[in-house]
Amino acid sequence: MNPTESDTKALLKIDNRIDELVKQIELLSYVNPTNIEEEKERFFATKYLTDPIFKYPEINFDRFKLHRELFSQPLESIEDDKVRQLYEDIIYAYSGLIQCIENIGEGKKFYYNSLHAFGTPTEQDVENAKFILHFDDESDNDEQFQPKYNAQETEQLFRDYSKQYDFSYTIKHSDKMSAIAMVLNNIKTLVINSNHTFSDNEIAVLTNHEIGVHMVTTMNGQLHPLKIFSHGFPNYEETQEGLAVFSEYMSDNLTVKRLKELAYRVIAVDSLAKGYSFSKTFRLLHNQYDLNRDKAFYITVRAHRGGGFTKDYLYLTGLKKVYDYYQSGKDLKLLLTGKIALEYCNEIEFLNKKGLAVASKHITDSYFKNNNTNKTVDFILKSLK
Template sequence: MKPQVPAEYAHIYKIDAQLDRLLKNIELLAYLNPNNIEQEKKKFFGSKFTVEPQFTYTRLKFNAFETQRKLFSLRLEEIQHEEIHTLFEDILYHYSAMVQCIDSIGKGDKFYYNSLKTFGTPTDRDVQNAQFILHFKDVLDEGSVKKFTADQAAEYFAEFSKNYQFNYKITQSTRLASDAMVKNSTKELLLKKNGKFSANQLKILAHHEIGVHLLTSFNAASQPLKIFSNGFPKNVETQEGLAVFSEYMSGALTLKRLKTLAYRVIAVDSLRRGCSFTETFMQLHSDYKLNRDDAFTTAMRVHRGGGFTKDYLYLTGLKKIYNHHKDGNSLDDLLTGKVTLKYKKTIQKMEDLGLAIKPIHHNIAYASNDNANDKIDFILNNLK
């Protein structure tokens, strides 16, 4: 049950509700996942890596210009509390940039520059961290064999979800850029319909998608303010960092998984250097010896829309959350919704004011550190 609205903050709730109505259809990945991944993959492989994929995307369900106009017509001056006013102002600018991002999907450089504005791009240090991870030799593991179908994965996730007191829908889709993802607006777990999953990957996805992404969706739904559901500015780095950290704490994080995150940094860096899809693919497949299916998926994730830079944030987010936890800090306030580490003190202030509540659902992996791989700790401790 949500707490009663304090009368002195009625204006905050009014603006929050107005903002929520404007942001209903603004979920970037719902528009950015290509409709024809498998068809273009088949053509690309059939051409022996010479024909650039031509991805198609879902049409917008909102008027981008009108949405931005309404965003900037919100009367933020009514919010007298300085810290919360700053948060809402940052949210407004963040979603204005997000609207521009969605509106420019498939429009080449226009989308790429909007992506840069919204998500940034890896620094030289980030690239060095990725290369540091990739220099470690692979370790063969029986748990890495992909032998489980999407139906079997759905059964696994349903059983795993008994650890949590929330209900959600599992849907299979052929339009995913990854093996699984959470659709925040519908609190839905989407699985790649034709995908194959390894035993350890199922554990990774369970702790990542259910233990963090779905959990924060349900925690956000219990909050008095809708901004916890719609998302704080630049929350991707924190949310993905929490999700990969959940993999680590559960003992599921492997060198192979870390290398996947490192390849993503390399791919985004190739985008920054002006490489085409084929050039990014060949760098991963020929230079780094990544198998062609994973190289295609990694290149597609980065080049979709016209150049999507988000993927480097998984590794930077993991390092920040790992350090934050190692320094003895609680992660509870970061599970209150789709929030950002930068605003942790603001969240705590909002809890003091009755504008937010502590998380109802807690990540089971965070209760104890089950990582038994010294190499993983060595790597995480030595990332710059």
């Protein structure tokens, strides 16, 4: 057996073992409170003064054992420096996610782990968000924003949209989530919020975002010899959410209203760094920024869940990075190969050459042609620093 074959065998063994371990840690399965609606009623009844007390799902894995197993992987048996460094980054990233999960509901403890895993908005990110909020958005009375479809009807619309893709997935409904829809990567499942009534615009946005990118990259990720493409590169969330919102843009469904929603998320996450309580973040959005109380509540939940979940600011930073990547003429297909991060493009091309990665089989439908007609959205995206 030559050194290359030996190196590949050692790498595949480590990669498979990491895959077995991290299948257990789908952060979104644990960080979403189970009593959002009850606490919303209580919060509104107290005139926005008493912070919600959220409950979270039980953790069903041995956290210490997971840490120990991750750090006991024999990375020294990977001969290639580039690949060995990648797997070191992977182990540290997943250890950080385990720490996030084990501290859900522990206030500052969780916040600091979230900070370590996802970072926090820079001053420039906050300035970008405030810049977006200066623009007039579309009227709430526009037909496309009118609530129309219940969860069952929404499920059918997702199924109809998905016929263009050569894969199948599970759809579940939940009344215990802060998002209106989300993809759980590990179990190839789309979860629809059964409390929400969906508009035409939301259907268009979510089909392109959740199926066109999140499910496409889930399915592509499973086609590689290396499982890292499926369970996620370090910091993949920023690229992944950037790609998903960019799909909304390319399909002509990205509105100023939607960009403002992403901007409010940046403001909410920034409030964590300022030490704001749940009620203070809510009042900032509702009173200072004039956001209606339901929207202000759910954006605040997203930022404060777990004890301070900073991931939400990455949608806007990721969108800008993917937009610039596309404008520079680079191939988006490389970014669809799985749950990958922009900063690892060179490593992915290297793994492709070694036969340890494959080209994307499923391609986001909206990426074939730029159908965006919204000049204001274009101006905003070009102007972001």
